[in-house]
Amino acid sequence: MRNDRHFDRALRTRLMAVASGALLLVALGATAPATARTATDQSHTDVQVEEVTSSSPVMVEDLEAAPAAVTATYYCAVRDGTFGCQSGTPGDGLVVTELFQHADFGGWRIVVFNPAYSYGCTSGTGDNEGGANLGTYANQVSSVKTYNHCDVKLFDSNNKTGASTAFIHWDNNLGSFNDRANSFRIS
Numbered sequence: 521m522r523n524d525r526h527f528d529r530a531l532r533t534r535l536m537a538v539a540s541g542a543l544l545l546v547a548l549g550a551t552a553p554a555t556a557r558t559a560t561d562q563s564h565t566d567v568q569v570e571e572v573t574s575s576s577p578v579m580v581e582d583l584e585a586a587p588a589a590v591t592a593t594y595y596c597a598v599r600d601g602t603f604g605c606q607s608g609t610p611g612d613g614l615v616v617t618e619l620f621q622h623a624d625f626g627g628w629r630i631v632v633f634n635p636a637y638s639y640g641c642t643s644g645t646g647d648n649e650g651g652a653n654l655g656t657y658a659n660q661v662s663s664v665k666t667y668n669h670c671d672v673k674l675f676d677s678n679n680k681t682g683a684s685t686a687f688i689h690w691d692n693n694l695g696s697f698n699d700r701a702n703s704f705r706i707s
């Protein structure tokens with residue numbers, strides 16, 4: 521199932537809501553502890569996952585109700601013109617991509633968000649809209665989703681080097697790039 525998430529920019533005026541402070545920010549650096557929030561640790565009951573296909577921006581809180589196939593959720597904040605997971609509070613800004621351990625969006629997931637975004641990614645892919653090394657989670661990603669006009673490009677090696685994919689909008693099975701990504705770039 522491929523969702524058409526293109527929508528009229530003029531409609532994306534939804535104000536950001538700040539989620540509760542219960543969320544944990546987990547940096548993906550190799551030295552970061554792997555703290556997970558489980559799929560059952562949900563503080564919001566009005567999650568609207570269907571908004572992925574709607575005209576409204578997708579915020580971190582919209583993804584809080586993890587699908588049954590998701591076993592753990594980690595967060596990485598990205599910012600324009602930077603590389604590496606940045607400081608940021610899940611709940612601020614918009615989601616740019618989700619990276620999943622298994623095909624068909626299962627296992628652990630990394631919710632990547634840009635705390636500064638209220639609109640989403642630019643239409644082109646030439647600009648740097650953040651990225652990071654996957655650290656502990658390298659060579660495990662098997663499927664990806666993107667949101668808010670963002671695409672993600674996966675690299676075989678750290679620091680956006682080595683073989684890479686095209687910019688991906690949505691892929692439930694990375695095929696030849698399965699379990700290869702060490703770093704990613706958003707645009």
Ligand SMILES: [Ca+2]
Pocket residue numbers: 620621622623659660661662698699
């Ligand atoms: Ca995998």
Ligand SMILES: [Ca+2]
Pocket residue numbers: 658659675676677699700701702
């Ligand atoms: Ca690799």
